Amino acid sequence: MDDGVDGEGTGRRRGRVRANRSRIIEAAIAEFAANPDASMDDVARAAGVVRRTVYGHFPNREALVQGIADEASAALVSLLDGLPDLPDRPDLTTALLALLSWPVGDRFRVLLTFARRELGEERIRDLLVPARAPSLAIIERGQADGVFSRYLPAPVLVALSEAIALAMFEEANRGAVTDSGESFAVASLVLLGIAPERAAAIADEATRWLRESSAASGR
CATH class of the missing domain: 1.10.357 (Tetracycline Repressor; domain 2)
Incomplete structure (x- = not known):
């Protein structure tokens, strides 16, 4: 049972990671379309995540x-x-x-x-x-x-x-x-x-x- 709970938790975490990555990508597309010089901070704000989350997926621009x-x-x-x-x-x-x-x-x-x-x-x-x-x-x-x-x-x-x-x-x-x-x-x-x-x-x-x-x- 514990393995099943751990598996479900891992699945949820992976789902959140994928969702955050997709949100960051979509935000970046919109931000770069409006301003090609948009910063990582701009993308983080548009994605509704903290800067650390963006850098966790993408270490640089x-x-x-x-x-x-x-x-x-x-x-x-x-x-x-x-x-x-x-x-x-x-x-x-x-x-x-x-x-x-x-x-x-x-x-x-x-x-x-x-x-x-x-x-x-x-x-x-x-x-x-x-x-x-x-x-x-x-x-x-x-x-x-x-x-x-x-x-x-x-x-x-x-x-x-x-x-x-x-x-x-x-x-x-x-x-x-x-x-x-x-x-x-x-x-x-x-x-x-x-x-x-x-x-x-x-x-x-x-x-x-x-x-x-x-x-x-x-x-």
């Missing part, structure tokens, strides 16, 4: 920024692991992935405003690594089917699509992009050789597909 980056990467991996069964159409799947991934990038786009100088450009691009293999497979399939253009090799198109994603999030930071990923879906398809009007129609189709899929699953 660099570690905190790295923690946000790790959280962003984990969120993308979670998204990709939990994808629904997507249509057997490379163009529609490309639009769907753009729409599904936009909220993840939108949540963490604050990294682009301040973290480049602390993490470096390469680390920012590394955040997109989990999506690289699926994107490559879809583009290669689309090129083989004649749906996507072959004007550039698929790996180059993947690299360009990642650059577009980062650019779109930068523009969202500036307020120039305010939609829910539709522009990103269209831009991704245009890059692959789809005419803009057709790309917009596919993005609309993807939006309807997600709405109907969500309704069917009761979410």
Whole structure:
């Protein structure tokens, strides 16, 4: 019985630790979005915890920024692991992935405003690594089917699509992009050789597909 009580206590403590870490990460995202030079004290106040708690999870600002980056990467991996069964159409799947991934990038786009100088450009691009293999497979399939253009090799198109994603999030930071990923879906398809009007129609189709899929699953 004592072991069970100890186990429950340990579980509660771990739960509090995880909850505090998540609270600190969310507070840091909001604080850095408002002020890239926000201090650890600012983050602690926003998270509603004492400074010691923040330092218990992240010994310095660099570690905190790295923690946000790790959280962003984990969120993308979670998204990709939990994808629904997507249509057997490379163009529609490309639009769907753009729409599904936009909220993840939108949540963490604050990294682009301040973290480049602390993490470096390469680390920012590394955040997109989990999506690289699926994107490559879809583009290669689309090129083989004649749906996507072959004007550039698929790996180059993947690299360009990642650059577009980062650019779109930068523009969202500036307020120039305010939609829910539709522009990103269209831009991704245009890059692959789809005419803009057709790309917009596919993005609309993807939006309807997600709405109907969500309704069917009761979410």
